[in-house]
Amino acid sequence: MTTIRRTIRIDDVLTDMDSVLLRDKDGTYGVKRNDTGEVVVAAGTAMTKESTGVYTHTFDDPALDLTYTYVLQVTYTDDDGRTEVYWSEFTIPGAQAADAETEDDTPASIAAAITESAKGPRRARGEAGEVEQHPIPDLIAADKYARSRAAADRAADRGLGVKFVQLRPPGA
Numbered sequence: 379m380t381t382i383r384r385t386i387r388i389d390d391v392l393t394d395m396d397s398v399l400l401r402d403k404d405g406t407y408g409v410k411r412n413d414t415g416e417v418v419v420a421a422g423t424a425m426t427k428e429s430t431g432v433y434t435h436t437f438d439d440p441a442l443d444l445t446y447t448y449v450l451q452v453t454y455t456d457d458d459g460r461t462e463v464y465w466s467e468f469t470i471p472g473a474q475a476a477d478a479e480t481e482d483d484t485p486a487s488i489a490a491a492i493t494e495s496a497k498g499p500r501r502a503r504g505e506a507g508e509v510e511q512h513p514i515p516d517l518i519a520a521d522k523y524a525r526s527r528a529a530a531d532r533a534a535d536r537g538l539g540v541k542f543v544q545l546r547p548p549g550a
Contacts (some may be wrong), residue, residue, distance in 0.1 A: 380472045381436040382409070382448060385426070392431030395454050396461070399424055400435060402449040403465055409437060409448040411468070418446060425450075444472040470494065 400408030409419035425433035451527045
């Protein structure tokens, strides 16, 4: 199973939208496979509100190790009563064969979530064209974290790390 999770903020405050749908501008798909273009989630599927400004949708993967494209259609009515519709396109990896036996809170899945989050924009507006990228210090920190996790995993695979032994001098 793959879960799409998106947080929506206005002026750095988590904010509820009028609607958050998985739907491209043409209305042909909500989520599609990148390898075949096959529709996995129908256009117009509503995302579930998890909490204020947080929306999710979970779907079954037709196979492991796939990558998907999805488009969010967000409708928002501002304080002046103007309703605006925004579209944002994202790419997300599906369930991986290596992850099939792991829990969602393992270091590997947390590292993957951090990496995926750093790839996307911090905030996107829509037809007005406003997109805010993650601050450079945050991207550097995410990169350092990903590299340190990879180094630790390689060291663990080779049996390296801290090993405690008791030394006894000869004749003792």
